[in-house]
Amino acid sequence: MSSNRMTPALVSLIAGIACAIASGVAIAESTEEAIRAKLTEAIPRLDITGVKASEVPGLYEVSSTNGGNILATEDGQYLLTGDVLKVTSEGIANLSEEKRLGERAQALAAYDQSKLITFPANGEQKASIDVFTDIDCPYCRKFHDEVSALNDMGIAVNYYGFPRSGPNTPSFSKYISVWCADDQQAAMDAAKQGKSVPNQSCENPVEAQYRLGQQVGVTGTPAIILDNGQMVPGYRPANQIAQALGLR
Structure with missing residues (x-):
């Protein structure tokens, strides 16, 4: 060596x-x-x-x-x-x-929540999940279809950017455009449906979130992290996530 x-x-x-x-x-x-x-x-x-x-x-x-x-x-x-x-x-x-559970939960708790794209719970919030996502990931798009059901169950969804292709790639640019949109939730909905989102550039936290994902052990998307730091890799329907959170 x-x-x-x-x-x-x-x-x-x-x-x-x-x-x-x-x-x-x-x-x-x-x-x-x-x-x-x-x-x-x-x-x-x-x-x-x-x-x-x-x-x-x-x-x-x-x-x-x-x-x-x-x-x-x-x-x-x-x-x-x-x-x-x-x-x-x-x-x-x-x-x-x-040990990973504790370190992961601590790292995410310390992150500035105002820099996330959040889909809040409808009514009383009973739980929240952190999701590292990629605009172009098919299973991320499938997961996004579950977000409204999760919100109806009182579960907030906090999105962190994790374009798997890395910085300076089309997927990375797409996430930046979503972040820079006036209506981030609407832009995310459109992007997850494969629709075009106007190219935009602004000061953004996407690369920092990508590095944070690497730090907490994200290797694929979607990576769903529960409030205790447990990582649930890959797509899961809303009912399974609610069950993992003790809400079913």
Whole structure:
């Protein structure tokens, strides 16, 4: 492996690394330095924000802003990927997913809600869902057909832009046009029906939302996130979503 660049394979690997539950126990400064040095040498672009002992004996959790969380051995020589499972008296617990739920919910709660395209609940709001969506995704369009039913059930739908093709692509431009429209909800309705939306450009949060989606583990659309941070990937009809929210 080259020591001065991150290969595409490694970028893909790191982006998909699952989290491990940290114990919060302080570690020796020499251990942290050894792990940081090894990973910095191997992955120069990795922005490490912390190293701490994990719940798994002998393994350390390495947090970063651009590579997720990684489990490493004390010398940083070996990295582990995949979910961490723990055998408990009640069965198998997925420690990685438990942590992802909290981190995902926290990240979305901290986001400025005024920058979302929201379809509010009709009457009393009983719940809300966050949905990362792509204008051109067929299943996103199918999901959008369920939005009015969700609203009637008291469920607000908050849309985050996640054009899967990435910045500087036609799908990305379409989402920006929807965001910049005078009536965002009407523009979204039209775009989801395959209708043309006037090209517009303005200061917008689409790229920031796209990066946020990557941060919280979105890999496809629609990605439906419940209020507890649970991600429901792919299309689901309104009744199933309401049931997942405890409203049915």
